[in-house]
Structures are given as C-alpha cells and as structure tokens.
Amino acid sequence: MSGDTTLHSRILADIEGQIVSGEWPPGHRLPFEVDLAAQYGCSRMTVNKVMAQLVRSGLIERRKKSGSFVAQPKAQSAVLEIHDIKDEVQSLKLAYGYALIARTVRRSDAEDMRRLGLSKGTDVLDITCLHTAGHEPFCLEKRLINLAMVPQAADFEFVEIAPGPWLLAEVPWTSAQHTIQAISADKDAVKLLKLSAHEACLVIERQTWGQGGPVTNVRLTYPGNRHVVTAQFKPGG
Amino acid sequence: MSGDTTLHSRILADIEGQIVSGEWPPGHRLPFEVDLAAQYGCSRMTVNKVMAQLVRSGLIERRKKSGSFVAQPKAQSAVLEIHDIKDEVQSLKLAYGYALIARTVRRSDAEDMRRLGLSKGTDVLDITCLHTAGHEPFCLEKRLINLAMVPQAADFEFVEIAPGPWLLAEVPWTSAQHTIQAISADKDAVKLLKLSAHEACLVIERQTWGQGGPVTNVRLTYPGNRHVVTAQFKPGG
DNA sequence: TAGTGGTCTAGACCACGCT
DNA sequence: GCGTGGTCTAGACCACTAA
Numbered sequence: 001m002s003g004d005t006t007l008h009s010r011i012l013a014d015i016e017g018q019i020v021s022g023e024w025p026p027g028h029r030l031p032f033e034v035d036l037a038a039q040y041g042c043s044r045m046t047v048n049k050v051m052a053q054l055v056r057s058g059l060i061e062r063r064k065k066s067g068s069f070v071a072q073p074k075a076q077s078a079v080l081e082i083h084d085i086k087d088e089v090q091s092l093k094l095a096y097g098y099a100l101i102a103r104t105v106r107r108s109d110a111e112d113m114r115r116l117g118l119s120k121g122t123d124v125l126d127i128t129c130l131h132t133a134g135h136e137p138f139c140l141e142k143r144l145i146n147l148a149m150v151p152q153a154a155d156f157e158f159v160e161i162a163p164g165p166w167l168l169a170e171v172p173w174t175s176a177q178h179t180i181q182a183i184s185a186d187k188d189a190v191k192l193l194k195l196s197a198h199e200a201c202l203v204i205e206r207q208t209w210g211q212g213g214p215v216t217n218v219r220l221t222y223p224g225n226r227h228v229v230t231a232q233f234k235p236g237g
Numbered sequence: 238m239s240g241d242t243t244l245h246s247r248i249l250a251d252i253e254g255q256i257v258s259g260e261w262p263p264g265h266r267l268p269f270e271v272d273l274a275a276q277y278g279c280s281r282m283t284v285n286k287v288m289a290q291l292v293r294s295g296l297i298e299r300r301k302k303s304g305s306f307v308a309q310p311k312a313q314s315a316v317l318e319i320h321d322i323k324d325e326v327q328s329l330k331l332a333y334g335y336a337l338i339a340r341t342v343r344r345s346d347a348e349d350m351r352r353l354g355l356s357k358g359t360d361v362l363d364i365t366c367l368h369t370a371g372h373e374p375f376c377l378e379k380r381l382i383n384l385a386m387v388p389q390a391a392d393f394e395f396v397e398i399a400p401g402p403w404l405l406a407e408v409p410w411t412s413a414q415h416t417i418q419a420i421s422a423d424k425d426a427v428k429l430l431k432l433s434a435h436e437a438c439l440v441i442e443r444q445t446w447g448q449g450g451p452v453t454n455v456r457l458t459y460p461g462n463r464h465v466v467t468a469q470f471k472p473g474g
Numbered sequence: 475t476a477g478t479g480g481t482c483t484a485g486a487c488c489a490c491g492c493t
Numbered sequence: 494g495c496g497t498g499g500t501c502t503a504g505a506c507c508a509c510t511a512a
Binding site for chain 2: 496498
C-alpha cells in the first residue's frame, strides 16, 4: 500500500485505503493537517496537496475550524449525469414509486459471471424491480448483487427500499463503468413498461467495483422516447 | 479576465483565455515557470499549481527540458468516451470510409436555431454524411455549422475530410453537451444504414460552443445493436 | 477568540531528456 | 552537460467559523 513513487502518492494511497476499506467510515474525522504532517514526517504543504486531491475525488469534505471528514458515498452523477432514479423522477415534478417484482438468490451461472465479471462462482442476488413516475412505468431495473462482496444483502428484502440507494449507503465503491446502448424492447420490457412491440429502448448498464471485487451490475431500461442521458463538460473540467 | 478571488484563479483564467481565444494556438510553447512567476510577480510554486491544473484539464502538455505546449484540441473522450469516428472504426480493425451525402448553405430556419441554440438568424451549413466500417454503413452524421462563428467552413467542400476532424483542428471549443437517446430508425436511417424498418438506433447529439457562441450541432445515428457508449471512472477522477 | 484550512513564498534538490 | 519540470520544505499570513 505504501510502495509508490512520490510522497504524495504514498500518503494519498494510504488515506484512500483507510476510507475505501471502511476503517474510516463516512463522517469520521481525519487527523488535522499538522498532525498528519508530523505522522508522515513531511511538511504541511505536502499533506495539503493530498487533502486537496481527496476533496476533488469527493472522498472527503473539509470545514474550517472543524476539520476534514470522510464524505458520504456520492452518486456517480459527478461525472456522468445519471442521477438516482428517485431524484430523476422528482425533478420532473412527478410522484415517484418503487415496486419489487422478483428477488432470488442463486449460485451464479455463466451469464451472471459474465455480467459481473466474476472469475469463479459465488452466490448472487438477482433483483427485478420497477420505478414509476406519476403512476406510469418509468424504468425497469434488473440487478445482480455479488453476495461474496455484500453478504448482508441476502438478509434485506428490498420491498420498500430500492437496491440502488441501499447499496450506495452500504458499500463504498471504488470504480464504475457505464455502457449505453439502444435495443428493441423485449417481452419483459413491453409488458412492464407498457410499450408497443419492438419499441426502441435506452439501456444503461452500470458495473460497480469495490475494494476486493465486483459489487453489482445493473441494467436500467428506459423507453427511448421518454429518456435522454446528458453530459456537459468543458475542457477545463 | 483577471477579477477572480485567488491568485491561482486569476493566472489560470488568464492563461486559459490565451488558449481558448486562439492567441496561443496548439503547439505554441508557453513561457517557462520561472518567467511566468516573474511576469505575475509570484513564486514558482504558484505557477506550478496552475500548470498542473492545465495539464489535468488537457489544455497543455509538458515535457522536461522542452517546456510546456498548448495541446492539440482533444476529442471529448477525456470525459465521455466518444472517440473520433475514424479512430473508433479503426480500433475495431475495420477499414474506415467517409462519404459526403448532402451539403447546403442556407439562412437558419426555426429548427436550425433550436438545434444550435441561436437567438437570431444566421447562415448555417447543413451537412449529411456517412461513415463506413469495412464497407458497411457505420454511422449517419447530420451536422449544422454556425457560419457566423466559422465563416471559413463555407469555402470547404467536406468531400475528402469529415466535418468533425476539420472543425476540431480549425475551431477551439470551450464547452460541449451530449445527449444520448434511443429512437426507432427513420426513413433516412433505414436507407443509408441499411436497417430494417423501425430498428432501434442510438442517437448521440453533441452541441459545441466556442468563445462567442454556438459552433456546431451534430447528430450521430448508430444502429443500436452495433454500438455502445462507455464511460469509466473512479471517484478519484 | 482561537483553531482550522486556504493560500503563498523563497528557497532547495533531483531526475529526466534534449543537445 | 545543463535546463526544465517534479517535488518538497519550513515557514508565514489571512479568512472563516465554530465554540
């Protein structure tokens, strides 16, 4: 963990490790800059650069006079503007609803392993659920959760709480990958999203990793004419 | 341009201005850190922080012993992995081809103004072209170019060179917005992309602004089953 | 008001890579 | 070689804000 090139990187990796491992949970107060400088035997400026990087990462928040605190795990919206679906619906001024459709635990089959990127079989939780906006179907969610990484998910019903926000609060994630594609609606989508046959749908697949392996893979199917993904940026980030 | 809060920000904004205005074109060598420090009357460390930020932004590249240079305008892939279509095709080990289908100059109509976000009418260049991979249609491009911002485009034929790379080399851009949606193929798409009727397509619309106003709006239509957009990221950027 | 982060300085040493 | 950027230091002052 401490065998990097520069002093920055070693301290950064060290502190990141404390956070993503959960040793310093969200809300935990980090040592002060002066103390960290003493601990690592470096100047305060060096520690400051590390902390600035951690702020840019969104891993910590800093308040004058109070100190630096591990941030609550944030949604991915920072980079790709895919909000929490509840927020997304509510920003349209529509009533949000959630319904669990299916929930099964099983030994991972070949397809599960491909989706999650598993090298060996584990137990997985397979969840199908529907998000509604103004009592109309809005988004169909098909999710796999790797129980080897999140064993406590096996004991959670997901009847009231959608798996997305639950996982976000429960598991620190370290990286994610999205793929976006257009497909014609399959039978499930036609029925649950009330579409006409073969209507174009936008499918967003998000694969999330934590420290130690794949956490979850989710496929969100939106009716194509009712949803767009947007991303705005400048060269200067 | 120099009325910000911190010394960093003022110097950063100043240098960014030189670059996006085109005063310092791609390839231009920036003054050395020591000289900039002298010019702005600050320490070298302060300049160094600014330069580090510019590198993160992708606006400059730095080489030891040589100096710092304004970077070639990069595709947006830095943030959202949408490559230049030519690169995209060639990374699939397929032969890339480009064909101009239509090219007209006209006074902007209401639809043009909506797409480009124009407040008043200007002349626009309307281009339709096709990108092919291995002699099969790959992507249909419908583009509007704001001639008030890029007058020299009126004199360019776009027979050999696609408008995307031409604009990238010609016009510095300051911000861009993507929207991604799924639609059923329209008649043009069916014919030119050789699709079956109402096949699902992925439509990526990119609106680009330069200093002074909207530059171009492009709609890229991909067969949905042949294309995915991916975006990978970590909380640590 | 006192402690904390935010910012900046004027040095320094080093590694890299042109020449 | 030698100039450049990369990194780091040991201070300093200021602004903010929680106590």
